[in-house]
Amino acid sequence: MPESFTSLLQxxxxxxxxxxKPILIAAVTFGVVLHVAQxxxxxxxxxxxxxxxxxxxxxKMEDLxxxxxxxxxxxxxxxxxxxxxxxxxxxxxxxxxEKLAMGFLKKFxxxxxxFTVVMMILSLVSFTYFSILALDDTQSALHVFRRTPGLILPxxxxx
Numbered sequence: 077m078p079e080s081f082t083s084l085l086q087x088x089x090x091x092x093x094x095x096x097k098p099i100l101i102a103a104v105t106f107g108v109v110l111h112v113a114q115x116x117x118x119x120x121x122x123x124x125x126x127x128x129x130x131x132x133x134x135x136k137m138e139d140l141x142x143x144x145x146x147x148x149x150x151x152x153x154x155x156x157x158x159x160x161x162x163x164x165x166x167x168x169x170x171x172x173x174e175k176l177a178m179g180f181l182k183k184f185x186x187x188x189x190x191f192t193v194v195m196m197i198l199s200l201v202s203f204t205y206f207s208i209l210a211l212d213d214t215q216s217a218l219h220v221f222r223r224t225p226g227l228i229l230p231x232x233x234x235x
């Protein structure tokens with residue numbers, strides 16, 4: 077006969093309180109790794125933007141952006157002139173705009189690719205860790221961390 081919902085909740089709570097230490101250790105560890113990965117990739121992405129923008133004054137761009145948000149059409153023209161995409165007569169040169177966009181894209185694709193791979197690996201490792209913790213009757217976070225690398229391939233197989 078199936079157990080009642082309250083019985084399942086009580087068992088889950090008992091399991092959680094009994095395994096709070098390895099759960100918190102893993103949460104903090106994976107959180108720190110995620111923060112470090114995100115911070116380093118953000119700095120890499122910002123470096124790519126700054127390399128691409130070159131000598132453009134960031135403060136001026138922020139000011140122009142604020143003016144554009146407030147409805148100033150002249151600010152948009154000034155920003156496009158700063159990017160060097162205005163052609164003869166103040167029209168946007170589509171070829172220059174395409175070159176600018178492709179430059180940004182070429183800088184960002186590797187950063188986005190690395191970030192995606194790092195997030196996939198982190199998700200896989202954390203899923204494996206918490207699966208082992210749920211299936212093994214252990215209180216040791218170190219024991220679970222030691223078993224995790226050996227079970228990543230089987231976890232990939234069943235995923």
